[in-house]
Amino acid sequence: MLVDAFARSPSPMVITDARAPDNPITWVNDAFLGLTGFATDELLGRNCRMLQGPGTDPAEVARIHAAIEAGEPVTAELLNYRKDGTPYWSAMTVTPVHDEAGLAYFYAAQADMTHTREREVTMRVTNDELERLVAARTHDLSAALEQKTALLHEVDHRVKNNLQVISSLMLLKARRTPEGEARDALQGMAERIGALSTAHRMLYSEGDCTHFNLGDFASEFLSDVNAGLDHEKQRVEAEVEPIAVAAAMAAPLALLIHELTANALRHAFPNAREGRVSITARRTQSGMQLTIRDDGVGLAAAPPNPAGFGRNLVEMVVRQLRGTIAWADAGPGTYVAIDIPLLSPT
Structure with missing residues (x-):
């Protein structure tokens, strides 16, 4: 009943013989055949490395091999290839199985993660594009802000200069005006304009207008x-x-x-x-x-x-x-x- 349940499982499953040379495949279920595109007789007696190809990560393969050599369980995600050469991502859990004499088999349950990986790649590409667009927009906004800030600085600078000129002219006129209300008024206005000039000068010099x-x-x-x-x-x-x-x-x-x-x-x-x-x-x-x-x-x-x-x-x-x-x-x-x-x- 257990073997029948594994055989009918929608999850791809494979069993290898740990005691035979090169750890060959001894059993696969229909879901594994559907995932890989191979027939049973094309898989039995061969090592699972037959599913690997040019895009398979050698470091991940080495990690799996080291765990198998040590008789330890391992979880991995590997790029494999179907019989027709199309790649697919397989998430697998490899579990050692022991009997009275010791390590006998390795049992691997797998899941097709191709669509998940494709979505991750799509999201990564989309995120990269969004980051590029945001960076470009930020650059444009920063440039526009710098331009406007420079313009504000220039305006404040010109206003400050003009106020200083006006204040100086009024002070000059006050000095040439006889003492009295007119002279006091000119003096007072010149001082007020001087205060405004100081405010504009400080706005210009602070760097933050x-x-x-x-x-x-x-x-x-x-x-x-x-x-x-x-x-x-x-x-x-x-x-x-x-x-x-x-x-x-x-x-x-x-x-x-x-x-x-x-x-x-x-x-x-x-x-x-x-x-x-x-x-x-x-x-x-x-x-x-x-x-x-x-x-x-x-x-x-x-x-x-x-x-x-x-x-x-x-x-x-x-x-x-x-x-x-x-x-x-x-x-x-x-x-x-x-x-x-x-x-x-x-």
């Missing part, structure tokens, strides 16, 4: 402002975290910091009064908070300035950034707190 580092700008701005102050009387200090914000926010934030600092220096310390201005910027849960504080005379005591529009400009910029602003007497001095949402990840 999509983001703007507020901490770096504050450090550069602080250096420029303090260079023109009498340190024994007035000084500007800053504690600004290195917050990276979208490049679109560079100009508004630069203008905010400049305007609030300049207003404090201009109005908080009349009659050469000594004082200090502090700038802080910290990340918050919803974005960032920018504060400008001075220890000057305070809002109520500051001299009126009918021609000034600094506060209006600050509030307009805050609205543009969708933020909120609060002005308060700090006792002494003035305290301005601005909360700005940061929608893009940084």
Whole structure:
């Protein structure tokens, strides 16, 4: 009954005689004949190597041979050839069979893995083609990105240069204008344009024109402002975290910091009064908070300035950034707190 079950099995099976010279085939079932295309009399008495061909892996053959020589079971996947010469992949498990005298036979159950291998090859070819297409597309996108980045750098560079020229022209005009409101207005506008120029210069020099580092700008701005102050009387200090914000926010934030600092220096310390201005910027849960504080005379005591529009400009910029602003007497001095949402990840 067992032999009949093996004979009817849909799995190709073969038995070889381990005691006979060259381990010849002694029995095959119909599924094995169907797989190989050989007749029974063409297989009996011959070694299974007859199924091998030019594409058979010699290393895998050697591994199987070593296991058989040692009388050990082995599992392998081998490229064999049918009688008509067509190749097929055979997954096999070779098991030694013992009797009272020792090793007697080898029993091998096989499975045709040709379609599986063909699918693997097809998938590998498809994957290789997809990888090639992705690599080509990535190369094209990288080239386009580099081109656009270079263009952005060039635009920022030209804007920075033009702003510097405009600022210099306004400063030159201010120096030739008699003292008064007109001269102060020209001076103030030149300084505002200078702050915008600094922001663009930093965008250009960072190598990433999509983001703007507020901490770096504050450090550069602080250096420029303090260079023109009498340190024994007035000084500007800053504690600004290195917050990276979208490049679109560079100009508004630069203008905010400049305007609030300049207003404090201009109005908080009349009659050469000594004082200090502090700038802080910290990340918050919803974005960032920018504060400008001075220890000057305070809002109520500051001299009126009918021609000034600094506060209006600050509030307009805050609205543009969708933020909120609060002005308060700090006792002494003035305290301005601005909360700005940061929608893009940084």
